[in-house]
Amino acid sequence: MKVYQWSYDCENYDTITILNYEEFRENHKSDFKGEVIGFKWNNVYMETYQSRKSCDCTGLGNNIPIFSKHAIEVLQPYLESHVEMLPLIHPSKSYFAVNVIRLVDALDYDKASLKFVEGHSDFIEEVHQYAFKPELVAQYPIFKIPEFKRLYVFVTDTFKEAIEVSGLKGFEFELLWDSEVNNEDREAELERQYEEALAAIERNKGEEFSFDEAVRRIEAGESCASGQWQLQQASDGTIRLGNLQADDSYSWIQPIYYPPILLELKWHSVNKIFAD
Structure with missing residues (x-):
């Protein structure tokens, strides 16, 4: 199952x-x-x-x-x-x-x-x-x-x-x-991978800024991240919200609104995940 x-x-x-x-x-x-x-x-x-x-x-x-x-x-x-x-x-x-x-x-x-x-x-x-x-x-x-x-x-x-x-x-x-x-083994491995991915993001982040500034930069073509979240503009001009997965990939959606939790976070610029 x-x-x-x-x-x-x-x-x-x-x-x-x-x-x-x-x-x-x-x-x-x-x-x-x-x-x-x-x-x-x-x-x-x-x-x-x-x-x-x-x-x-x-x-x-x-x-x-x-x-x-x-x-x-x-x-x-x-x-x-x-x-x-x-x-x-x-x-x-x-x-x-x-x-x-x-x-x-x-x-x-x-x-x-x-x-x-x-x-x-x-x-x-x-x-x-x-x-x-x-x-x-x-x-x-x-x-x-x-x-x-x-x-x-x-x-x-x-x-x-x-x-x-x-x-x-x-x-x-x-x-x-x-x-x-085996749930215990899988849980431990996934948690290890996830924590490593988050740690890598934290190590490589530069200047931090507000969500409003992140949106401005995204609309200008940049990609921004905060912890497990990433925002970037797709080739059709729409904004995509990515959620970090345990395998270091992102699950992407096209949000119809921004969850309130995102508005309170500090953001930083990152490389784009998917191509224009």
């Missing part, structure tokens, strides 16, 4: 944007947290923001998958009763926002490596290594967990394999947990 974090390929496939974004934020800023919201879903208008290759999967941030009608038809056995399909209005394509309503208390606190917010033992600040309860995740091919219900969507190998067999395009997955791997 394996568990992955869902994502999408925004470098090689079409990306879309919300036309009535402020209205969307106002009506749904507190939604997509594992609850049904179809009863208050309004018309949400989309358009293709960057036209590349046609795909079956894109998204808004880490927590709102957007599937094509074809993807929904193919994946129906794996979606039924676990998600809510919310129609989007696009000039030429049929897209649906996928609201994952299957909330599963599947995080195994005894085996996971977790860092809690100082003074708040109920709030997880960082996950060094995930571990899940296999008897629970085996039941649900796609789900969220209470700890990150506003942030991430998780899937099992059953879901991932269904996509690979079907040939659906645009999906990406980051492996978080494998029940057949």
Whole structure:
């Protein structure tokens, strides 16, 4: 049994944007947290923001998958009763926002490596290594967990394999947990790699500056980092947010807003990760 974090390929496939974004934020800023919201879903208008290759999967941030009608038809056995399909209005394509309503208390606190917010033992600040309860995740091919219900969507190998067999395009997955791997050894190795990568960033940083200055420099073509985070401008002019992984790579998304935690950090210039 394996568990992955869902994502999408925004470098090689079409990306879309919300036309009535402020209205969307106002009506749904507190939604997509594992609850049904179809009863208050309004018309949400989309358009293709960057036209590349046609795909079956894109998204808004880490927590709102957007599937094509074809993807929904193919994946129906794996979606039924676990998600809510919310129609989007696009000039030429049929897209649906996928609201994952299957909330599963599947995080195994005894085996996971977790860092809690100082003074708040109920709030997880960082996950060094995930571990899940296999008897629970085996039941649900796609789900969220209470700890990150506003942030991430998780899937099992059953879901991932269904996509690979079907040939659906645009999906990406980051492996978080494998029940057949010795968790303690894997945790120790991943933590060592992660700490080494962070230490290398700290050793090589130069002048530090505010987030506002970082944004100015990014818009001028630079790449900036702060600890595990990196921001840079892609070739299409959009900003990409990278989160450092244990293997010294970055998991990139196109953020729809900047998480407040980023605004308080000190930033510094670094080399670009992906080419213009």
